[in-house]
Amino acid sequence: MTDAPLVLGIESSCDxxxxxxxxxxxxxxxxxxxxxxxxxxxxxxxxEVASRAHLEAMVPTIERACATAGVRLTDVxxxxxxxxxxxxxxxxxxxxxxxxxxxxxxxPLYGVNHLAAHVAVDILxxxxxxxxxxxxxxxxxxxxLLFVTDxxxxxxxxxxxxxxxxxxxxxxxxxxxxxxxxxGPHVDRVAVDGDPAAVAFPRGLTARHDLERHRYDFSxxxxxxxxxxxxxxxxxxxxxxxxxxxxxxxxxxxxxVLTRKAVAACVEHGAGHLLIxxxxxxxxxxxxxxxxxxxxxxxxxxVPRPGLCTDNGAMVAALGAQLVAxxxxxxxxxxxxxxxxxxxxxxVG
Amino acid sequence: xxxxxxxxxxxxxxxxxxxxxxxxxxxxxxxxxxxxxxLAPAIAAVLDDAGRDRTxxxxxxxxxxxxxxxxxxxxxxxxxxxxxxxxxxVHGVCSLDGIAEDVSGTGDFLVATDARRREVxxxxxxxxxxxxxxxxxxxxxxxxxxxxxxxxxPVTGRGATLYPDDLGPAGEPFDVRAxxxxxxxxxxxxxxxxxxxxxxxxSSEPMYLRRPDATPPGAxxxxxx
Ligand SMILES: Nc1ncnc2c1ncn2[C@@H]1O[C@H](COP(=O)(O)OP(=O)(O)OP(=O)(O)O)[C@@H](O)[C@H]1O
Numbered sequence: 001m002t003d004a005p006l007v008l009g010i011e012s013s014c015d016x017x018x019x020x021x022x023x024x025x026x027x028x029x030x031x032x033x034x035x036x037x038x039x040x041x042x043x044x045x046x047x048e049v050a051s052r053a054h055l056e057a058m059v060p061t062i063e064r065a066c067a068t069a070g071v072r073l074t075d076v077x078x079x080x081x082x083x084x085x086x087x088x089x090x091x092x093x094x095x096x097x098x099x100x101x102x103x104x105x106x107x108p109l110y111g112v113n114h115l116a117a118h119v120a121v122d123i124l125x126x127x128x129x130x131x132x133x134x135x136x137x138x139x140x141x142x143x144x145l146l147f148v149t150d151x152x153x154x155x156x157x158x159x160x161x162x163x164x165x166x167x168x169x170x171x172x173x174x175x176x177x178x179x180x181x182x183x184g185p186h187v188d189r190v191a192v193d194g195d196p197a198a199v200a201f202p203r204g205l206t207a208r209h210d211l212e213r214h215r216y217d218f219s220x221x222x223x224x225x226x227x228x229x230x231x232x233x234x235x236x237x238x239x240x241x242x243x244x245x246x247x248x249x250x251x252x253x254x255x256x257v258l259t260r261k262a263v264a265a266c267v268e269h270g271a272g273h274l275l276i277x278x279x280x281x282x283x284x285x286x287x288x289x290x291x292x293x294x295x296x297x298x299x300x301x302x303v304p305r306p307g308l309c310t311d312n313g314a315m316v317a318a319l320g321a322q323l324v325a326x327x328x329x330x331x332x333x334x335x336x337x338x339x340x341x342x343x344x345x346x347x348v349g
Numbered sequence: 350x351x352x353x354x355x356x357x358x359x360x361x362x363x364x365x366x367x368x369x370x371x372x373x374x375x376x377x378x379x380x381x382x383x384x385x386x387x388l389a390p391a392i393a394a395v396l397d398d399a400g401r402d403r404t405x406x407x408x409x410x411x412x413x414x415x416x417x418x419x420x421x422x423x424x425x426x427x428x429x430x431x432x433x434x435x436x437x438x439v440h441g442v443c444s445l446d447g448i449a450e451d452v453s454g455t456g457d458f459l460v461a462t463d464a465r466r467r468e469v470x471x472x473x474x475x476x477x478x479x480x481x482x483x484x485x486x487x488x489x490x491x492x493x494x495x496x497x498x499x500x501x502x503p504v505t506g507r508g509a510t511l512y513p514d515d516l517g518p519a520g521e522p523f524d525v526r527a528x529x530x531x532x533x534x535x536x537x538x539x540x541x542x543x544x545x546x547x548x549x550x551x552s553s554e555p556m557y558l559r560r561p562d563a564t565p566p567g568a569x570x571x572x573x574x
Contacts, residue, residue, distance in 0.1 A: 048418060048561035055422050055555070059433045073434050089419045092385045093426050099389035100427040104403060104434035333389045 005077040005324045008065065008101070009317025010058075012094030013086025013114050014141060015039060015050045017057040019065035020314030021076075022321050027124040028069035030307070030314035033057035040181045044171070045140075047087045054093040062097075065313065076105055078330070080320025083111035083348045084341030086141070091337040099333060108330035110320045111348035113155075113341055114311075115142060118277040120151050120322055121315035122304045130300075134158070134271040136262040138286075139278030139311075140167035140182065143258070145216045145265050146343060148275075151319065152326045157343050158265050159216025162205075166254055166280045169220035173227055173250050177243050187247045188283050194248030196285075201226050201253040206260070216265050223253050255286040263293045275302045282306035323347055350538070351401060352408045353431070354531035355392065357384040357424035358416030358444035359462055359507065364391040365527035366399045367535050372528040374399035379524070384423040392427075406435055410534040412444035412525055414556040415470040415489050416462065425555050440534055440550040445472045445506075447525040449483040450533050452476070452505050458483075459499065461508025461516055464491050469508035469516070470558065471497050482536065491558045 004024025011018035015036055021029040035053035039045045066073055081098035084091060095111065102109035119135045135146040143161040148154070164172070167184055174183020179190065204219035205211070227250050234241055258280075266274050274294055280286060281303055294301040308314060323330075323346075331348050338348070350369035356362075360381040366374045374395040378387050396403055411428035414421045425441075432439035445460045452458055455478060461471040472488025494512035497504075509519030537550050 042563050046561055046563040049563060051418065051422060052557075052561065055426055058426055059429050062430070062433065089422075092419055093422055096385045096388065096423040096426045097430045099385075100430035101434055103389055103392060104431050106403070333393060334386045336383075336386050 005321060006071060006075055007078045007080060007317045007320040007324060008076045009080040009313045009315070009320050010094045010098045011082045011117070011311055011313045011316045012054045012090050013082045013084070014090060014311055015045045015053070016311040017054045017061050018311060018313030018316070019061045020312060020317040021065050021069035021071060022124060022314060022317040024321055024325070025123050025127070025318070027314055028071070029065040030312050031061045031065035031068060032312050033061045036182065043175055043181050047089050050087060051089040051093055054090055058093060058097045073101070073105060076107060078108050078110065078320055078324050080110040080112050080316045080323070082114045082117065082316050083335060084114065084338035086114055086339060088337055088339040091339065095335060095337050099335065102333065109333070109335065110323050111331040111335040112316060112319045112323070113343060113346050115144060115146070115343045116151055116155050116346040117315040117319040119146065119148055119155070119275060120319035121277065121308045122275050122302050123322065124314060124318050125304045125308060126302050129275070130273045132269065132271045133273040133275055134262060134266045134269060135275040135277060136258060137278040138166040138258060138280035140171065141165050142278060143218045144343065145262060147269055147271070152322045152328055152346060155343055155346055159214065159218065159261070161218040161220060162214065163219050163221035164224060166218070166220060166258060167278070169224050169254060170280065172224050176228055176231055177241070177247060184280060184283065187251055188285070190244050191248035191251045191285065194242070194244030194246070196248040196252035198242065198245035199230060199249040201249050203253055203257050206257060216261050218257060218261070220254065223250070251283070251285050255283065255289050258286060259290045259293050262290070263297050263299060266299045267297055273300045273302060277304060277309050279310045281309040350407050350535065351405045352410055352531050352535055353392065353406050354410040354527040354534065355388065355424050355428060356412030356444055356447060356525050356527050356530055357388055357420045358412045358414040359524055361524045362387040362391055363525065363527040364388065364395045365531045366395050366401060367531035369535055369539070372531055375526065375528040377526065381420070384420040388423055388427055403435065407437055408534070408538065409437060409439045410530050411439060411441055411553055412447055412530055413441040413551065413553060414444050415464070415491065415558045416444060417465055418557060421555050425553055429553055439553045441553040442530050442534055442550060443472070443485070443489060443556060444525045445470065445489050446485060446533060447530040448506050448522055449474045449485070450529040451522045451526060452483065452520070455479055457502045459497065459502050459504040460506045461497065461504050463507045463511055468492060469494055469497065469512065471508060473502070482533070489556055489558065
């Protein structure tokens with residue numbers, strides 16, 4: 001594989017500055033600098049804080065990735081960068097950095113879609129992606145079901161959240177329960193000691209009439225309100241909040257809907273493989289339930305390790321390497337940032 | 350010496366090459382919202398115009414503002430990454446100093462640019478004699494136009510065009526030119542500054558002058574009414 005192209009990928013769509021280096025489908029380095037601690041006291045990502053952090057972290061993270069990979073910048077054959085979707089100001093830092101690298105090194109640059117990169121990253125861990133596959137992406141900013149026939153060219157949205165993203169729901173419920181930001185890992189942790197059946201929280205968009213119009217869509221805002229209502233009632237009644245039970249019951253409601261719809265999408269679209277990505281894919285209950293339901297439906301499940309599920313540069317490099325391998329044309333130097341880039345645009349021309 | 354200068358602190362995206370003697374190529378495109386799109390092509394264009402190769406660049410000079418944050422960062426990150434990839438030093442220059450460089454005449458004057466939100470970025474300068482570099486004596490600051498201590502001094506830059514009642518009449522130039530930043534930096538690097546305090550190069554740290562807008566969340570909103 002030493003003659004496969006060496007691709008460096010840059011990710012800056014939210015609060016992680018990620019720089020990854022891959023050769024073909026081999027991961028050589030995945031350097032990430034996160035500004036998450038700076039956002040914690042605000043209970044959410046502050047775009048300007050994230051953008052400033054990207055600027056400070058960019059060159060050191062590029063250098064760290066090259067050092068880890070044992071390559072020099074001048075060895076790089078192609079560059080890839082997230083050009084959307086994400087926070088416009090944050091994306092701008094990464095795109096400008098990638099263009100400067102492309103200019104300095106005289107190599108092609110691929111502006112890529114963040115969601116498609118979340119799918120492509122699994123190639124680094126589990127090899128070529130069987131096509132077609134269904135991908136479930138659940139993070140702080142997205143909750144989507146995608147039908148992937150070619151990760152470099154043909155990714156179609158089957159459904160997405162119509163309000164909050166799954167990770168956002170985890171973060172909001174964590175705050176309600178007095179857990180730190182980002183809340184997903186904490187809810188996951190405390191839920192281990194709770195009873196997932198303690199409270200029957202609603203499963204959004206699963207009623208028969210919703211399934212007609214929103215077969216593969218998600219909704220987590222009603223669930224969030226239901227949990228808030230339950231907690232406030234309990235407080236008003238002077239009861240201590242059974243944090244573990246509430247966390248487990250909330251988590252169960254989220255992962256039940258995510259996995260149920262994902263497996264249905266595989267079955268109904270004849271996809272033999274389900275891939276799960278995004279920060280919420282780190283959730284232990286999501287992994288367990290997905291495994292159980294995929295096994296029952298005869299579907300092969302692919303979930304990258306948690307470090308590759310959250311935002312990182314390796315996923316961008318991985319998609320870039322696929323674009324190079326399939327001979328797709330690079331982007332122009334006047335490539336734009338598109339904060340609401342549709343998932344159907346894998347590569348920005 | 351082949352110095353590449355760039356600035357994205359205002360509405361104009363500008364790049365220039367300076368060979369130690371003079372500016373040999375310069376480009377400017379005005380579009381306040383498309384810095385990230387326009388800067389790299391502008392750099393490629395000045396190299397092309399001058400018939401020089403990127404590997405010949407010896408120094409990078411970047412206007413570090415003050416200016417609107419997202420645009421400003423495009424220039425700074427571009428300069429830093431180019432510097433790292435080409436293995437050459439990166440020098441920062443206050444963008445208002447670049448405008449001052451282009452102001453003709455002697456005596457005291459101000460430079461004011463658009464800081465949005467009904468404010469301006471400004472600094473006060475003094476030039477001793479014709480041909481001498483201007484010396485920054487105050488600033489940069491961010492203020493409401495009415496709070497700038499004009500004191501009869503002429504004001505140049507977009508800030509004066511935008512707020513003529515407080516700062517006008519506006520004198521030229523209105524925007525920073527990368528060529529002016531390059532000339533200023535070339536002089537400073539050559540150590541031939543003749544002003545009492547020659548304009549100093551600084552780090553490539555952006556001059557934000559404002560903190561990010563962010564307020565810690567208040568008490569939890571109740572859903573039960
Ligand atoms: N174990 C977990 N269980 C549930 N949610 C989790 C877990 N670990 C992380 N999360 C959630 O994942 C989200 C972070 O995901 P990610 O790192 O992909 O970043 P993001 O900025 O939200 O990504 P994107 O830009 O793709 O939307 C947060 O909302 C976090 O609470």
